[in-house]
Amino acid sequence: xxxxxxxxxxxxxxxxxxxxxxxxxxxxxxxxxxxxxxxxxxxxxxxxxxxxxxxxxxxxxxxxxxxxxxxxxxxxxxxxxxxxxxxxxxxxxxxxxxxxxxxxxxxxxxxxxxxxxxxxxxxxxxxxxxxxxxxxxxxxxxxxxxxxxxxxxxxxxxxxxxxxxxxxxxxxxxxxxxxxxxxxxxxxxxxxxxxxxxxxxxxxxxxxxxxxxxxxxxxxxxxxxxxxxxxxxxxxxxxxxxxxxxxxxxxxxxxxxxxxxxxxxxxxxxxxxxxxxxxxxxxxxxxxxxxxxxxxxxxxxxxxxxxxxxxxxxxxxxxxxxxxxxxxxxxxxxxxxxxxxxxxxxxxxxxxxxxxxxxxxxxxxxxxxxxxxxxxxxxxxxxxxxxxxxxxxxxxxxxxxxxxxxxxxxxxxxxxxxxxxxxxxxxxxxxxxxxxxxxxxxxxxxxxxxxxxxxxxxxxxxxxxxxxxxxxxxxxxxxxxxxxxxxxxxxxxxxxxxxxxxxxxxxxxxxxxxxxxxxxxxxxxxxxxxxxxxxxxxxxxxxxxxxxxxxxxxxxxxxxxxxxxxxxxxxxxxxxxxxxx
Amino acid sequence: xxxxxxxxxxxxxxxxxxxxxxxxxxxxxxxxxxxxxxxxxx
Numbered sequence: 001x002x003x004x005x006x007x008x009x010x011x012x013x014x015x016x017x018x019x020x021x022x023x024x025x026x027x028x029x030x031x032x033x034x035x036x037x038x039x040x041x042x043x044x045x046x047x048x049x050x051x052x053x054x055x056x057x058x059x060x061x062x063x064x065x066x067x068x069x070x071x072x073x074x075x076x077x078x079x080x081x082x083x084x085x086x087x088x089x090x091x092x093x094x095x096x097x098x099x100x101x102x103x104x105x106x107x108x109x110x111x112x113x114x115x116x117x118x119x120x121x122x123x124x125x126x127x128x129x130x131x132x133x134x135x136x137x138x139x140x141x142x143x144x145x146x147x148x149x150x151x152x153x154x155x156x157x158x159x160x161x162x163x164x165x166x167x168x169x170x171x172x173x174x175x176x177x178x179x180x181x182x183x184x185x186x187x188x189x190x191x192x193x194x195x196x197x198x199x200x201x202x203x204x205x206x207x208x209x210x211x212x213x214x215x216x217x218x219x220x221x222x223x224x225x226x227x228x229x230x231x232x233x234x235x236x237x238x239x240x241x242x243x244x245x246x247x248x249x250x251x252x253x254x255x256x257x258x259x260x261x262x263x264x265x266x267x268x269x270x271x272x273x274x275x276x277x278x279x280x281x282x283x284x285x286x287x288x289x290x291x292x293x294x295x296x297x298x299x300x301x302x303x304x305x306x307x308x309x310x311x312x313x314x315x316x317x318x319x320x321x322x323x324x325x326x327x328x329x330x331x332x333x334x335x336x337x338x339x340x341x342x343x344x345x346x347x348x349x350x351x352x353x354x355x356x357x358x359x360x361x362x363x364x365x366x367x368x369x370x371x372x373x374x375x376x377x378x379x380x381x382x383x384x385x386x387x388x389x390x391x392x393x394x395x396x397x398x399x400x401x402x403x404x405x406x407x408x409x410x411x412x413x414x415x416x417x418x419x420x421x422x423x424x425x426x427x428x429x430x431x432x433x434x435x436x437x438x439x440x441x442x443x444x445x446x447x448x449x450x451x452x453x454x455x456x457x458x459x460x461x462x463x464x465x466x467x468x469x470x471x472x473x474x475x476x477x478x479x480x481x482x483x484x485x486x487x488x489x490x491x492x493x494x495x496x497x498x499x500x501x502x503x504x505x506x507x508x509x510x511x512x513x514x515x516x517x518x519x520x521x522x523x524x525x526x527x528x529x530x531x532x533x534x535x536x537x538x539x540x541x542x543x544x545x546x547x548x549x550x551x552x553x554x555x556x557x558x559x560x561x562x563x564x565x566x567x568x569x570x571x572x573x574x575x576x577x578x579x580x581x
Numbered sequence: 582x583x584x585x586x587x588x589x590x591x592x593x594x595x596x597x598x599x600x601x602x603x604x605x606x607x608x609x610x611x612x613x614x615x616x617x618x619x620x621x622x623x
Contacts, residue, residue, distance in 0.1 A: 428593030
C-alpha cells in the first residue's frame, strides 16, 4: 500500500505542472500562450534545443559574415575611387567573391532554422508572429531585395567599373548595405524582444504597436554590438582567406597581393574590434538596468565563468593581431628600428591578458580553501574585480593601437621641421593617458562601488583620446612624408597562421557570447511573459555548453574552408598541356 | 635643438595632464558623482 501511495505521489508530482498548465488554458484570449511540457513535439529523440541552437548559431555566423563584407567592400571600393589605385577595386571585388560563395549557405541554414523553430516551438513562433505581425513579411521582402542587390552589385562590377558608371555601382552597394543592416536590425528586434519584452501587458497581451515591441530596451545596444562585431568578424574571416591564398600561391605577385589583402583585413578586424568592448559594456549595463536578476545571472552566476573563457579568447585575438602587426614590420627596411619596442608591448599585452583571466573567486577543494585561508587569493584576488580588468583591457587596446601605429610609421619618414616636437607630444599623450588609465583603476579600489563603476568611463574616453589624438597628430606630421617601399609578400609563413587564429577565436567567441546572451532568459521563451516548459528548459552544464559551442565552431570552420577552396577553384584554369593530353 | 625637444615633452606632459584631469572630472560629475579637487568623492 505504501508503495502505491508513493507511486501516486510521484505521479502527481510529475504531472502537477502539466495539470496546472492545463488549468491555465482559460487564459485571456490575447495573453501569451503557456504551453505545457506535452505541447512540445518530440520527434525521433532529436534534441530540439541543440538543433535550434546549432542552426541559429550557424545562421548567425554566416549572416554576420555576408552582412559585414559588403560594408567594408564598398568602403574599399570608395578608397579605390579616391586614391585612383586599382588594387583597392580588385580587392573589394575579391571580398565580394567570398561572400557570394557563402550567401546561399546563409539562406539555406536560415531556412533550416525557421523550420526547426516552427516544428519544435510552434507556440513561441505563433506568439512572435502575433506580436510582430506584418514586420515578418517586410523581413521576407527585405531578404528578397538583399538577394537582388547582392547579385547585382557583384555581377555588375566589371560592367560598371569606370567613369560615372562607378558611382551607379557604388549606389547599388549603398542600397545593398542599407537593406542588409535593416535586415539585421529587424532580426535583432525579435531576439531582444524575447529578452526585454515591450509593448505588451504582463500576461503577454499586445497593448502597443509593432514599433514599441521593436524598440524594446535592449534593441539598440544589441544593434550596435552586433554591427561592430560583424565588421570585426568579417575582417577576420577574409583575413583567413587571404592567409590561405598567401600560403597556397607560388607566384610572388599573387603572394604580394594576398599579403596586402591580409594586412587590410587585419586592419578592418582591429578597427571593428577596438570599440567592441565598450559596446559590450553598454549592452551589459542596459541588461543590468532592465533586470538586475538577468545581469547577476550573467556576471555573478553560473555564466560568469564563461567570461573567463571569453577573456582567454579575446587575449588570444589580441596576441594574434599584435603578432601579425609585429611580423609586418619586416616588410619595410625602416621597420627594424621599431622592433626593439615589440618586447615591451608584448609584456603589456601578456600582462593584461593574465590580469583579465584571473577569476575573483576560485573553484577549490576544501583542503585548498584551508591552505589558502579562503576562496580569494591574497595577491591575485584583487585582480579578479572590474577595476583591474577594465585597466587591463584598456591598456591592451592602447598597445594594440601602438603596434599598428608603428607599422604605419615604418613606411613613412616625416619631412616637416617640427616632426620631433610633434612626436614628443604623441609620446607625452601616451605617457599621461596610460597613467590616467592606471590611476582610474587604482581609484576604483579606494572609492565606493558607484565611483568604481563610474571610473570605467574616463578609462574608455582616455583610450579613445589616445587613439584619436595620435591619429590627428600623425596625419599632420606625415603630410608629404617620404614614402618607404613596402615589400608586400615579404612575410613569414608563420605570421599567416596568426591570421588563421583570428577567425577561429572570433567564431568561438561569438558562439560563447551568443550562448550567454540567449541563456540569460533562463527558463523563459519571452522573459517573464512566456515560460519555456520544454524538457530542455534548463541551463546546461559548462562542459556540455562548451562542447556544443566547440562543435558548432568546428562545423563552421569546415564550411569556411570549403568556401575558401571554392573561391580558389573558381579562379583555377586547366593548363593547355593537360587539355591536349 | 635637443633641449627644445624635451621642453616640448615636459610642456606636453603638463598640458595632457590638465586635459585628462578635466575629462575625468567632467565625466564623473556628468554621471552624478561629485568629486573634489583631489578627485575624491565629496
